[in-house]
Amino acid sequence: xxxxxxxxxxxxxxxxxxxxxxxxxxxxxxxxxxxxxxxxxxxxxxxxxxxxxxxxxxxxxxxxxxxxxxxxxxxxxxxxxxxxxxxxxxxxxxxxxxxxxxxxxxxxxxxxxxxxxxxxxxxxxxxxxxxxxxxxxxxxxxxxxxxxxxxxxxxxxxxxxxxxxxxxxxxxxxxxxxxxxxxxxxxx
Numbered sequence: 001x002x003x004x005x006x007x008x009x010x011x012x013x014x015x016x017x018x019x020x021x022x023x024x025x026x027x028x029x030x031x032x033x034x035x036x037x038x039x040x041x042x043x044x045x046x047x048x049x050x051x052x053x054x055x056x057x058x059x060x061x062x063x064x065x066x067x068x069x070x071x072x073x074x075x076x077x078x079x080x081x082x083x084x085x086x087x088x089x090x091x092x093x094x095x096x097x098x099x100x101x102x103x104x105x106x107x108x109x110x111x112x113x114x115x116x117x118x119x120x121x122x123x124x125x126x127x128x129x130x131x132x133x134x135x136x137x138x139x140x141x142x143x144x145x146x147x148x149x150x151x152x153x154x155x156x157x158x159x160x161x162x163x164x165x166x167x168x169x170x171x172x173x174x175x176x177x178x179x180x181x182x183x184x185x186x187x188x
Contacts, residue, residue, distance in 0.1 A: 057174045060166050064177045067136045068164045071123050072181045074135055078114050078125070079158050079185035082107045085149065095145040096121065103147050103158075105187075118142050123162075140164050143178070150184065159184040 025033070082105035090101040095118045107114040111127040118124070121141030124132040136142055144163035151157055165178040 053174050060175050060177045063139050064164055064166050064179050067140045068162065068179050068181050071135050071162055071164065072183050074125065075116070075160055076183055076185045078105060080188060082114060082187050084187060085156055085158060086113060091147050091149045093146065096143050118145055136164065139167055141167050144180070156187040157184060
């Protein structure tokens with residue numbers, strides 16, 4: 001049976017042993033923790049960039065599609081509502097590369113004449129005695145607009161091909177978008 005002195009010595013040794021035990025992480029545990037944290041942060045950063053770039057790409061596509069849809073609708077509307085195509089109109093010419101090219105339509109008063117042109121890659125319309133107004137935004141450029149006269153002895157028809165591209169000054173691939181629309185309309 002241990003004596004009182006021996007028991008006291010054992011307690012003292014246990015206390016000493018406990019106080020020298022270091023509480024914390026080993027080097028291996030710390031390296032594993034840092035590795036897992038790095039993986040998580042890399043995945044989170046990559047996902048965030050994918051979301052941001054996807055949002056930018058979506059906005060670019062929407063801008064091009066909205067401008068193309070509006071320009072095509074307006075061209076068809078004005079051609080359908082015109083009385084005739086004026087002889088001064090330019091056909092089979094790319095309006096984007098020839099700033100002097102104009103499509104002139106004889107329209108009901110007070111919109112006579114209704115004219116279309118491209119200046120600085122922006123599609124413009126002028127109705128009657130009013131000034132030129134932009135049909136496309138400055139965020140896009142009209143790179144192609146060709147009118148073709150499809151008229152015959154029975155009716156006057158005009159076909160058009162329009163191409164709109166996103167203005168991409170930075171040259172970034174996610175900001176590249178171009179769409180073409182081909183339409184035709186019969187004058188009333």
